[in-house]
Amino acid sequence: MSEPTLRNTSRMAEGGLRERSKARKLENIRRAARELFVEKGYDATTTRAIAKRADVGLGTLFTYAADKRDLLFLIFNDELIELTSQAFARENSAPALADRLVAVFHDFYAYFARQPNLARFLLRELTFYTQGLEAHRFQAHRDQIVAGVAALVKRGRADGVVAAVADDALVARAIFDIYTAEVRRWLADDGREPKLAQGLATLRRVLQVLVEGLQPRR
Numbered sequence: 001m002s003e004p005t006l007r008n009t010s011r012m013a014e015g016g017l018r019e020r021s022k023a024r025k026l027e028n029i030r031r032a033a034r035e036l037f038v039e040k041g042y043d044a045t046t047t048r049a050i051a052k053r054a055d056v057g058l059g060t061l062f063t064y065a066a067d068k069r070d071l072l073f074l075i076f077n078d079e080l081i082e083l084t085s086q087a088f089a090r091e092n093s094a095p096a097l098a099d100r101l102v103a104v105f106h107d108f109y110a111y112f113a114r115q116p117n118l119a120r121f122l123l124r125e126l127t128f129y130t131q132g133l134e135a136h137r138f139q140a141h142r143d144q145i146v147a148g149v150a151a152l153v154k155r156g157r158a159d160g161v162v163a164a165v166a167d168d169a170l171v172a173r174a175i176f177d178i179y180t181a182e183v184r185r186w187l188a189d190d191g192r193e194p195k196l197a198q199g200l201a202t203l204r205r206v207l208q209v210l211v212e213g214l215q216p217r218r
Contacts, residue, residue, distance in 0.1 A: 028054040029064055033071045034118070042072065042121040069125050070132035076122055077137045083107055084141060088148035097156045098207045102200055104152070105179055109203075112187060113196045120187050123180075146176050164213075178206055 032053035036045040047068050051061040065071040087107040092100045112119035129135050150172035156162035164171055186199035 025054070025056055025060065026064055029056060029061060029071070030075055034075050037072065037075070037118060037121065038115075041117075042068075042125070047071070065134065066132040069129065070134045072121060072125055073129070073132070073134040073138050075118070077134055077141065079111070081137070081141050081144070083111055084144050084148065088151070092152065093159075095161065097153070097161050097211050098204050100152055100156065100161075101149070101175060101179075101207055102204045104148070105183075105203060106196075106200055108179075109183065109186070109196055109199050112183065113194050113199075116187055116194050123184050123187065142176075146172050149175050162211075174210060175207065178210060179203065182206055 029050065032050050033045075036050055036053060040049075045068070047061060048058060050068075050071060051058045054061070061071075065074050087104045090103075092103050094100045094103060126138065129138060146169070150168045153162055153164075153168045153171045153175075157164075157168070162171075182203045183199070186194050186202065
């Protein structure tokens, strides 16, 4: 093997090692943040404590997340993005639009029900969350949900289960706003475990108000 080829092979090996090291550090940081947020709560956890448990320097920690809030979203973003893709990929042909929507949002409710305390921190901290290394990924995830809902509305219009004249994207935005308000209300009480079936039933009732409209029937 020639010397240039040996050098290229060596660089590729070093690059692979660096990438594996970065991935390992990222996973250690993500795991440490999740553990400490669960054990101590979000407010009582410090970035220094997360760095110590992850066995990385504080400077290294901040190459993966801009601040503590970014670390919280670092835990959730990958899972939520994958969850959104799965939720909208399934065949959904219920006879009522509200049921089609609840079938999608069921996955998010179930995800939050498995970790309600962390979910409460997430929903609290996302208000005005526009700055940080993970912020743009979360915003993209939110836009993905709205786009998926708009596609459901469009398909519902084609199937004859939606009669609204409003733009599909505007209807999707209203539906998404209802979902975010209802999931917050469902998780709001720190003294109880959220009941999945109850939360989804309430969501469906509220969505049905939007679907039916408030104008008098002729």
